[in-house]
Amino acid sequence: MKIKSVRTRVWTWKGPTVPPQGNFCTNASDALWMKGDAMSSFRFHQWLTCEVETEDGTIGIGNAALAPSVVKKAIDDWYAPLVIGEDPFDYAYIWEKMYRRSHAWGRKGIGMTAISAIDIAIWDLMGKLVGKPVFKLLGGRTKEKIPVYYSKLYAGSIEAMQKEAEEAMKGGYKAFKSRFGFGPKDGMPGMRENVKRVEAVREVIGYDNDLMLECYMGWNLDYAKRMLPKLAPYEPRWLEEPVIADDVAGYAELNAMNIVPISGGEHEFSVIGCAELINRKAVSILQYDTNRVGGITAAQKINAIAEAAQIPVIPHAGQMHNYHLTMANTNCPISEYFPVFDVEVGNELFYYIFEGDPEAVDGYLQLDDDLPGLGITISDKHLQHFDIAE
Numbered sequence: 140m141k142i143k144s145v146r147t148r149v150w151t152w153k154g155p156t157v158p159p160q161g162n163f164c165t166n167a168s169d170a171l172w173m174k175g176d177a178m179s180s181f182r183f184h185q186w187l188t189c190e191v192e193t194e195d196g197t198i199g200i201g202n203a204a205l206a207p208s209v210v211k212k213a214i215d216d217w218y219a220p221l222v223i224g225e226d227p228f229d230y231a232y233i234w235e236k237m238y239r240r241s242h243a244w245g246r247k248g249i250g251m252t253a254i255s256a257i258d259i260a261i262w263d264l265m266g267k268l269v270g271k272p273v274f275k276l277l278g279g280r281t282k283e284k285i286p287v288y289y290s291k292l293y294a295g296s297i298e299a300m301q302k303e304a305e306e307a308m309k310g311g312y313k314a315f316k317s318r319f320g321f322g323p324k325d326g327m328p329g330m331r332e333n334v335k336r337v338e339a340v341r342e343v344i345g346y347d348n349d350l351m352l353e354c355y356m357g358w359n360l361d362y363a364k365r366m367l368p369k370l371a372p373y374e375p376r377w378l379e380e381p382v383i384a385d386d387v388a389g390y391a392e393l394n395a396m397n398i399v400p401i402s403g404g405e406h407e408f409s410v411i412g413c414a415e416l417i418n419r420k421a422v423s424i425l426q427y428d429t430n431r432v433g434g435i436t437a438a439q440k441i442n443a444i445a446e447a448a449q450i451p452v453i454p455h456a457g458q459m460h461n462y463h464l465t466m467a468n469t470n471c472p473i474s475e476y477f478p479v480f481d482v483e484v485g486n487e488l489f490y491y492i493f494e495g496d497p498e499a500v501d502g503y504l505q506l507d508d509d510l511p512g513l514g515i516t517i518s519d520k521h522l523q524h525f526d527i528a529e
């Protein structure tokens with residue numbers, strides 16, 4: 140069975156969006172003097188779909204959210220010709236071929252994202268060709284159902300964050316991730332504002348539920364070292380991306396302080412890139428995203444390395460490509476879950492492109508033992524809200 144085509148499309152959201160609300164999420168651009176919406180370059184209002192088709196007409200669906208229009212070009216011009224004519228079940232060889240033939244520029248970022256989208260499509264394809272869900276090809280069911288954590292709680296007024304946390308509690312969630320709104324440029328007053336919001340969310344969710352704290356690369360080593368002791372009393376399960384992704388030494392220093400577990404990895408790429416985070420003890424929880432790190436082929440290899448180091452893997456984002464890996468690995472204890480919302484940052488945009496993503500019920504989600512592949516289709520329900528570029 141050979142791959143006969145690779146079809147990429149870029150989906151640009153033109154529907155209603157929720158406008159940014161002030162200091163709602165620290166991020167890597169906060170260190171710039173720029174005025175205005177620092178999160179603007181971190182929104183996901185475009186998405187890439189990648190459909191890999193075999194001679195018999197079976198189509199596997201992959202996707203990517205980072206720089207979709209550039210990734211499309213990389214796939215169309217460079218990677219698609221490498222995979223057409225190959226047998227999808229030679230997925231390890233295909234992965235190496237894409238990785239090594241673009242090694243001069245593709246090891247991280249755009250290239251690895253393109254490799255990820257194709258690889259995810261190949262795994263969906265293989266599942267469909269053998270009539271098995273992808274998780275059954277990876278190790279099978281390791282959980283009755285997948286516990287999830289509610290991931291939103293962007294920084295806003297204390298009242299608004301407490302209201303959102305109350306609603307999420309009513310939804311049955313038992314773990315919650317909130318975002319910080321203040322960082323180094325906001326000085327001591329900002330530190331106090333950050334702590335106030337952590338305390339306020341804890342007041343609502345109590346101490347029997349997990350609270351994770353997200354910096355999204357918006358702090359630095361000095362600021363994070365000063366913040367950790369202030370956060371410890373609120374018992375966060377982890378502090379996420381406190382420094383920029385390249386500051387692996389900073390990650391390792393913060394993690395070694397052993398005050399709050401440090402997590403990261405959603406902006407790391409390839410097996411070796413994640414092995415570096417593990418081997419340098421830079422993270423206590425690894426959070427690659429399968430549609431960035433190298434797809435399912437790479438993610439499963441990373442899962443083995445993480446398991447050997449007893450570092451739990453909790454992939455960034457929801458989406459089926461991550462859920463299947465979590466279901467198939469005991470060392471992947473829970474999944475991140477973006478509740479279905481109006482399009483804001485855009486983490487939730489995939490709900491408007493695909494059908495089949497499970498909705499969390501009482502803090503859990505379920506995968507179907509008998510649904511071949513990833514279990515998603517491309518939806519036609521929201522086409523009026525997208526411009527689609529072939």
Ligand SMILES: O=C(O)C(=O)C[C@@H](O)CO
Nearest residue numbers: 290353355455456484486
């Ligand atoms: O969900 C996460 O971990 C992210 O980093 C999403 C990003 O939009 C910041 O919240």
Ligand SMILES: [Mg+2]
Nearest residue numbers: 353379380405
């Ligand atoms: Mg994150």
